[in-house]
Amino acid sequence: MLSERRLQVLRAIVQDYVGTEEPVGSKALTERHNLGVSPATVRNDMAALEDEGYIAQPHTSAGRIPTDKGYRLFVDKLAGVKPMSAPERRAIQNFLDGAVDLDDVVARTVRLLAQLTRQVAVVQYPSLTRSTVRHVELLSLAPARLMLVLITDTGRVEQRMVDCPAPFGETSLADLRARLNSRVAGRRFSDVPRLVEDLPEAFEAEDRGAVSAVLSTLLETLVEENEERLMIGGTANLTRFGHDFPLMIRPVLEALEEHVVLLKLLGEAGDSGMTVRIGHENAYEGLNSTSVVSVGYGSGGEALAKLGVVGPTRMDYPGTMGAVRAVARYVGQILAES
Numbered sequence: 063m064l065s066e067r068r069l070q071v072l073r074a075i076v077q078d079y080v081g082t083e084e085p086v087g088s089k090a091l092t093e094r095h096n097l098g099v100s101p102a103t104v105r106n107d108m109a110a111l112e113d114e115g116y117i118a119q120p121h122t123s124a125g126r127i128p129t130d131k132g133y134r135l136f137v138d139k140l141a142g143v144k145p146m147s148a149p150e151r152r153a154i155q156n157f158l159d160g161a162v163d164l165d166d167v168v169a170r171t172v173r174l175l176a177q178l179t180r181q182v183a184v185v186q187y188p189s190l191t192r193s194t195v196r197h198v199e200l201l202s203l204a205p206a207r208l209m210l211v212l213i214t215d216t217g218r219v220e221q222r223m224v225d226c227p228a229p230f231g232e233t234s235l236a237d238l239r240a241r242l243n244s245r246v247a248g249r250r251f252s253d254v255p256r257l258v259e260d261l262p263e264a265f266e267a268e269d270r271g272a273v274s275a276v277l278s279t280l281l282e283t284l285v286e287e288n289e290e291r292l293m294i295g296g297t298a299n300l301t302r303f304g305h306d307f308p309l310m311i312r313p314v315l316e317a318l319e320e321h322v323v324l325l326k327l328l329g330e331a332g333d334s335g336m337t338v339r340i341g342h343e344n345a346y347e348g349l350n351s352t353s354v355v356s357v358g359y360g361s362g363g364e365a366l367a368k369l370g371v372v373g374p375t376r377m378d379y380p381g382t383m384g385a386v387r388a389v390a391r392y393v394g395q396i397l398a399e400s
Contacts, residue, residue, distance in 0.1 A: 071107045073140045076128045085125030130341035137338050144380035146388045164217040168293050176296025178385040181373035187291040188216040188366035195246045200239045205229035224279045226272035234269045303374045313348030328356045328368035341375045359390035361398035
């Protein structure tokens with residue numbers, strides 16, 4: 063275990079390096095921070111931190127910079143989450159409150175996160191595997207052609223055409239709409255197949271083909287939309303950090319194009335807690351020079367999806383964690399009220 067003084071020295075090194083982009087020397091530390099000890103003692107502490115792998119010397123006679131291990135300890139023990147100011151919170155709420163539908167909520171969230179953190183923002187759409195049905199609407203377009211509209215608790219809307227084997231009257235359509243919603247409204251997507259399997263038997267023989275066609279389309283919609291989706295923004299922010307990527311930025315950009323990689327980085331949607339993956343903790347090699355800060359968002363205390371940011375390991379962790387957490391909380395409120 064590191065002594066309290068050495069922890070303070072490590073905190074000071076991380077803060078100075080993030081702020082100045084320059085390796086940190088013992089003289090600068092004693093001048094900028096009230097450590098209460100001599101430069102010689104700070105040098106000894108820095109040597110011990112280097113021996114234990116928390117900091118490294120990038121060049122001969124240069125100062126020290128934090129390693130992935132040093133950042134990890136900083137995040138776990140030394141960094142509080144920086145709260146957003148009241149004006150910042152109001153700005154977040156006002157910006158997100160203007161959203162008109164789920165796509166707009168996600169697009170605004172990506173833009174907002176990228177602006178607040180000056181990193182790459184990634185927002186996962188609410189997972190339908192954890193969503194519930196709010197309402198199923200059925201509209202007659204022709205005697206044997208219907209439109210099925212599925213609305214989820216997160217405000218997602220899916221439309222499908224249904225071709226019936228025979229004309230389906232308005233009375234039967236109203237009956238099917240009522241029966242369908244009485245069974246599935248407010249229920250999880252995963253429960254729907256079991257809840258509707260015997261529904262055709264409640265109708266006259268001549269209508270059962272149309273009812274089966276509607277149910278088949280509904281279930282296909284649930285399967286088709288099971289694929290996880292996400293939106294990414296602020297990639298251009300990475301160009302400000304060219305020197306933070308030791309080889310080149312291209313592997314990072316290539317990794318960001320792989321949505322499967324990003325979904326794995328964000329973590330399981332059902333996990334609502336804050337996650338910080340630093341440098342080589344990211345399994346994908348192209349992202350070994352980056353850190354990922356993510357958190358779950360949703361309504362009713364349950365995480366439906368994840369959002370977060372990707373940036374260099376030389377990151378303002380307290381500020382980034384605070385911004386990510388605040389945005390997630392507001393997005394969750396919007397979904398709960400939608």
